[in-house]
Amino acid sequence: MRGNRASSPAGGASIADRRFTQLLVQANPAPEGVLESPELVLALDRLGERITTGAPGRPRARRRLVVAVALVAALLAVTAVALGAMLTTHTGIFPKVEGTENDKTELLRTDAPDFPPLVAKLVRDIAFPPGYSRSTYVTYYVDAPVMKSQNGVYNTVQAAGVQGTIARWAVCAWRGYWLQAHATGDVAAQSRGVDGLRKVASSDALARTDSFWPKYLALADDEQRGTSAAPSDLPNFDAVSCAGLERAPGPSR
Numbered sequence: 001m002r003g004n005r006a007s008s009p010a011g012g013a014s015i016a017d018r019r020f021t022q023l024l025v026q027a028n029p030a031p032e033g034v035l036e037s038p039e040l041v042l043a044l045d046r047l048g049e050r051i052t053t054g055a056p057g058r059p060r061a062r063r064r065l066v067v068a069v070a071l072v073a074a075l076l077a078v079t080a081v082a083l084g085a086m087l088t089t090h091t092g093i094f095p096k097v098e099g100t101e102n103d104k105t106e107l108l109r110t111d112a113p114d115f116p117p118l119v120a121k122l123v124r125d126i127a128f129p130p131g132y133s134r135s136t137y138v139t140y141y142v143d144a145p146v147m148k149s150q151n152g153v154y155n156t157v158q159a160a161g162v163q164g165t166i167a168r169w170a171v172c173a174w175r176g177y178w179l180q181a182h183a184t185g186d187v188a189a190q191s192r193g194v195d196g197l198r199k200v201a202s203s204d205a206l207a208r209t210d211s212f213w214p215k216y217l218a219l220a221d222d223e224q225r226g227t228s229a230a231p232s233d234l235p236n237f238d239a240v241s242c243a244g245l246e247r248a249p250g251p252s253r
Helices: 002-006 015-026 038-053 059-086 115-122 134-142 159-184 187-201 213-224 237-241
Strands: none
Touching: 115 134, 115 159, 134 159, 159 187, 159 213, 159 237, 187 213
């Protein structure tokens, strides 16, 4: 009977143990930043201090302390990874009142691992010019420092804000596309540029968040007439508003 028990070391694993193991497998590799959270770093620092100050005159006791502390550190890291696997962009928080910069849709956590694919899904219908990469603009958006957790405090956005930002960047992309076509005398590309700018400028995604959308439509009218200069009511549009956003395939950090 003893031999049978020894040959089945995993037979007594609890459901909780198996679930925890499953979370660890799902979290491999760990989401970026999970092992660098301020709370985990502080805990590991304190464990390090315990190692260097504990039981200096008793080698055997010191070895036991080091082993125990190492096991605690491993448990902290493992727990952080498992919790990271459960982190989601869906906060379940819905503002009760609409404001000038928010609606009543869900607040989305921007440092969660499922935030980038959600952004890609939300903006998949926003058109970009030939040669431009929508995914490049999405990456530029989700990688912005403001989207990352700062000192343990995370940022939130709403779906309309995500779509509005990418739509405005698409306006810049179409503007850059048309300027390049105009400079090379490509009439067909200029026509595509005008149509693309008009489509994005008149979209719901932009109109919900950017009160300048009529100005972008007027800019398309100028392009239709062959005018390449920025309009007087958008004097810094190319140099400032769209800086770094007009060239294919898209911006980079």
